[in-house]
Amino acid sequence: MPEYAYRCAACGKSFAKTMGIMKHETAKVSCPKCSSKRVRQQIARFAAITKKKS
Ligand SMILES: [Zn+2]
Structure with a gap:
């Protein structure tokens, strides 16, 4: 399952x-x-996996 990153705008x-x-x-x-x-x-962490390609 994908992991979604969030940031609280209040605190x-x-x-x-x-x-x-x-x-x-x-x-x-x-x-x-x-x-x-x-x-x-925020940007989903699993999206960074595709960056590994060089
Ligand atoms: Zn908060």
């Missing part, structure tokens, strides 16, 4: 959640530190 906490794509479509992610819903998704 600046960075965190990651692993979830299925279908769940990601509908999931309401909240900050584990302050429970704010104002989280911004």
